[in-house]
Amino acid sequence: MKAIVCSKYGPPDVLQLKEVEKPVPKDNEVLVKIHAATVTMGDCELRSLKFSGVLKFLMRLGLGFRGPRKKYSILGQELAGEIEAIGNEVTLFKKGDPIFASTGFHFGGYAEYVCLPEDGTVAIKPDNMSYEEAAVVPTGGLEALHFLRAANIEKGQTILISGASGSIGTFAIQLAKYYGAEVTGVGNPNSLEIMKSIGADKVIDYTKEDFTKNGETYDVIFDVIGKSSFSSCIGSLNENGIYLLANPKMVLVNREKKAAKKTNKKYISGNMDDKEERIEQLNFLKELIEAGTLKSVIDKRYPLEQMVEAHSYVEKGGKTGNVVITI
Structure with missing residues (x-):
């Protein structure tokens, strides 16, 4: 599958389009065919490791000192797509379900496919949103x-x-x-x-x-x-x-x-780290969206192949709303 790989920290051009192995879901995971992901300022900070003091050291300790370790090398923390396969123990979702999700520090959104735990921050996509609109919500x-x-x-x-x-x-x-x-x-x-x-x-x-x-x-x-x-x-x-x-x-x-x-x-x-809270809140946002209370604001869209340009645009600041990656 195609994926954007970050093997070292640095400017946007450290991001490289590569062919990597398509993941296989574990018993408790779903395999998602990604239709849209996003680029946030947080993604740019992770790519460049532009953190100060203790936080920078902790990020290197967790992700990798010279660059993200292999399991963290495909960035992207939010996405929307369709479930293509499910693990043997999955009961919350089925093949064909349209979903939107936050991957958190597991990353993986900058690719054609990703495996997510069924009890992660995953929910059925709002009926009245496109994949691109839904991807920016989490x-x-x-x-x-x-x-x-x-x-x-x-x-x-x-x-x-x-x-x-x-x-x-x-x-x-x-x-x-x-x-x-x-x-x-x-x-x-x-x-x-x-x-x-x-x-x-x-x-x-x-x-x-x-x-x-x-x-x-x-x-x-x-x-x-x-x-x-x-x-x-x-x-x-x-x-x-x-x-x-x-x-x-x-x-x-x-x-x-x-x-x-x-x-x-x-x-x-500080950020919330309670998994159950995140799942409840994502479903609450879905309800508000379907009721017409919330909508996504999208500034620009880029194909996966233009990830460097997308990161450059977000990193310079001044975007209005969200930047979407179409896959």
Whole structure:
């Protein structure tokens, strides 16, 4: 089968299109013929290993020091496709089922086929979405839902989403509106109209305005991209306000949490790692999609053979929504 292989860390051109052996499902696995995958900023960070300090060392320790070990060498953390075969013990899915899934740190999305555990973060694809639209949901949708639930976002609250034009941000806008919040989205100038079209009540062009200095305050501030800090946003939070940070710098987390404890405001960071929670949330997102509450925002599409170009585009920043790989 065709796959994009990353044998060393570096710029986009370390990604190579190769013929590799087609996987065979174990007893508890399903074999998926992949129709669409995605490129996220997280994928680019993994490929380049652009992490700092302790995190960089831990990533090398886990994935491989000079490059990803063979079992991690096919990147890609979210996908949509059709189940082609199932293991002997699989009961949740059958051959022919259309699915969408998050592979997490098992990766494998940049290929024609992948094997996934049946009890992984896998669900039947929403009826009203194409494979391309469904492929972008697991990472951005799950992250957005996880943080908004952690904040217990409620009707009538105000929330500012920084980085609202990306994968997580576009889902966060729609989910916050679903919960009844008043949403302000912060993004690049090219994304303002799209943010409005998916529900943002107000938008801020970050190239023209610093939301931490405009005098506005919010019940929740959700920094999707990790460009701010609790300390810089504390003046923009209401009494008992909550600061959410999706991509924290590890060296700052403890300091920020200590700073928050000295106030009446709350700091929440980190990703969900509970498997059952992820499966429940993916199915919840499916329900919202089929009800017409959520939709995917796609910026560009690239064929598998143009993975280098796709990574280059995402890595430079400024994408609106998601970048899809068609397979």
